[in-house]
Amino acid sequence: MPSSQAAEATQTGMEIITRPSSMMQAYLESSIDWDRLPPHLADAARYGTLGGGKRIRPVLVILSCEAAGGRAEDALPAAAALELVHCFSLVHDDLPALDNDVLRRGQPTLHVHAGEPMAILAGDLLLAMAFGELARMDMAANRVTALVDELASGTRDMVVGQVYDTLGGLPTDIEALEQIQLVHRNKTGALLRAACRMGAICAGAADAEIAALTTYGEAVGLMFQVVDDLLDVTQSTEHVGKATGKDSALGKRTYPGLLGVEGSQAVIDQLHQQAVAALEPLDSAGEPLRDLCRYMAIRTR
């Protein structure tokens, strides 16, 4: 892609993210009942949730809901639930016993900020609150139960991915590339897939639309992590806002480690195409998701 096109795609992607991301930020700040928590726990929970990030998962929920004919407002509690799960997972993954990260989004991680006991408990709280958000939704009960199912499955698979990533235990009868895919599809892909499906469920989408958004979510989910792998080798800590170069330091298997930078870029392009192709049944309603995917694909350029 020529650099002028890349710049344009970046501009479009940023614009597409800004609206749902701002909606999410406002919802997380004001629609979640932090004040009923003890102040120190509320502080920790807010610290783990409100510190920024692009809010890619809730953006996917909201845009998927709209792509399937729903309203962004109706998807907000589900989007918040998914973001709370994501934030819980970051808080726990950063713990000394796991990834032992001290920096996240350019700030001290929660266990550095508030201590390890508080980080464990605030993480637990965020996960429980995520499901509480779904239960409070003003939506047909059968949709709510479908959302609970998606969120629980996605969270389970994410934990499986984190276990594979930090504790090993991958099946040994599959190729190295399949092993990496298994880690990525669980650790990152499961929640991004769930995001697209939850958005579709909020819209009351037909099966064909749910299927299209599922395929899109799976391709984008894997692509997102391959991009992350690539950023880990090509960019600085300052630029990314968290420690980079850790994958290779830890001897973790990654796409660039196995396929090189160019090989990984080819995989990203391929997944990008798969994601875009999956959106065809949605016609023009899928355009924002198409632009978002393009933006996510070019983060590495």
Added chain:
Amino acid sequence: MPSSQAAEATQTGMEIITRPSSMMQAYLESSIDWDRLPPHLADAARYGTLGGGKRIRPVLVILSCEAAGGRAEDALPAAAALELVHCFSLVHDDLPALDNDVLRRGQPTLHVHAGEPMAILAGDLLLAMAFGELARMDMAANRVTALVDELASGTRDMVVGQVYDTLGGLPTDIEALEQIQLVHRNKTGALLRAACRMGAICAGAADAEIAALTTYGEAVGLMFQVVDDLLDVTQSTEHVGKATGKDSALGKRTYPGLLGVEGSQAVIDQLHQQAVAALEPLDSAGEPLRDLCRYMAIRTR
């Protein structure tokens, strides 16, 4: 109570617990899809769940469901969900950064058995799986969403209680006894209350029955923890199956610390009476819950 009556109450209580407790154990062993997890994660999750205990929370779910006219079978997934939450909380509370316990039900705690990273992640998994159990229920969707709401609220309050207990932060403008109650009602009481309410919801109980079982659950929930406080000072580690005498060693405020053994016993008797009185609207259907409460009250004698 003369010792012959106490012996009879113990016998009756054991009999009442045995049936629902065995049903729960069988369900946890065979109806939860442990095998779809990576083997080492499945081992850890099973270790944290299947190690025994009286299963008081699921017993309360099942007996409350029956007291409100429902069938035990219909309440099993909700009972399992609550037990998974309880087991997750034990795994995390035992962690070195929190209570740092090495013994639970007479066995090494999960982080001793499988390492701290696995204990954190397996705990997270159990919490996610709990909500997954609810989503899979073959029950009217509005009941399922009510169950999700109860479980999420109960878990949130339990975490609040654990934060108060291990990290302090209690309101200082209330009496010492109120402070202890606030810890106990959250840390232990919230899930026991939720158990009774979830059982009632599974039975499709009327509001008056739900209210009766809520009051019962609140009284039993606080009583359970006062009994636990008392056991901590009167019984040995060997007898209880976990470390005792820790409360006073840690300088934690407890009922016996504040009211003495006899004063605590008087509180137990009072809560016992409150719980039994709450069951009156249920007539004879409440008898098993009455017997269970009597059994729980005399654990300290």
